[in-house]
Amino acid sequence: MSIRVLVVEDDKEIRSLIYASLSVEGFTVQTAVSISEASAILKHVLPDVMVLDLGLPDGNGADLVRHVRKQSNLPILIVSARHQETEKIALLDAGADDYLTKPFSVGEMLARIRVALRHRGTNVPAATTEYTLDGLHIDLSTRLVERHGQVLHLTKTEFSLLARLVRSSGKVVTHRQLLVDVWGEEFIDHTHYLRLYMAQLRAKIEDNPTEPRYLLTETGVGYRLAAI
Template identity: 60%
Template sequence: MSLEVLLVEDDRELRSTLRDALVVEGYGVHTAASLSEAQALAAHAAPDLVILDLGLPDGDGQALLATLRRQRNIPVLVISARQADGQKIALLDAGADDYLVKPFSIGELLARMRVALRHRGTQLQASITHYENGQLTVDLASHRVQRAGEPQHLTPTEFKLLARLVRQAGQVVTHRQLLADVWGPEFTEHTHYLRLYMGQLRAKLEAEPGEPQLLLTEPGVGYRLAEPGA
């Protein structure tokens, strides 16, 4: 089971970028654009880690930090454009595990998340970033997909779907989980999205799309990417 992250960020573009990066890394992601939404999700989604922006439209993220520290001992990483040392020190003293000043790299955020989780005793599985089976090669870190040595140009959604399957290569991923991780929790009933995009992926990546050997259907359950080298 993947670790669940609550991402609290009101900037739509940054929120989408971070969410996509976290999903590719194998995290389950809940997103919130306001303090009230974040408080509700923190109470009901039981995240394993929180990424917290401070400047929210209906309040300051520090209020959520205070609530979390009274209730649970989970890692909280603050992300903010505020650079003053006094602000950083106050948040760290209030219980934040780390403080990243915007802009920051995705790689740095992921590394700091791993450190925070290790400090809580959470053992992370090795990150799967490379898949190779027959003529198909996928490198998630570099966003490169090749078939028979030729680059394949995937749309962002196609890549996110493929990456989600790569993370659990050889295992069935349910329709509901794929829809939630790739499109968002509000799309878990839209199975026609999966049929459409799986068809597009097969057309680009399978030697014979009508008789797939890699992107396999588990009837009534979900989809499975064949084990590497199978």
């Protein structure tokens, strides 16, 4: 099961950047644009970590920090354009785990999320996001897939399936895990989806789909992307 992240950010551009960056890393991301929306989500689903802006349309994100901290030990990473040291200290004292000042690098944000999770006993290593082997090149951050220098056009589901295998390249990913991570918990018995999309991927990626070089079958278990 992937790590669930709630991103509370009203700036559309920043929200989209964080969403895309976390998704590439394999996190399951849910977004909210206000304190009220975030609070409604938290009543039904407790994420593994929350990324929170302070300047929200219906109040200060600091109020949400205090509210959450009364109820759970959820890791909270603040992302804000505010630079005042006193405010940073106050938020950390109120229960935030870390404070990242805008503008920030995606790499630093991801590292700080991993640290916050590690402090709660969840070790999340940096995901593999690039893969190159025998003419096949995949870059998840740019959604680029090339074979022998030719750009391949994948559907959203095909890319999601391939990305999941890239993040575990060289290791077997079970049928169940692929179905849950790509389609959702409700699809764990729909193995025909997996067979269909794997066949489509092989037709686009493999030189000879009947004798795959990259997308390997582990009979009765799952699939594996060949080790680099």
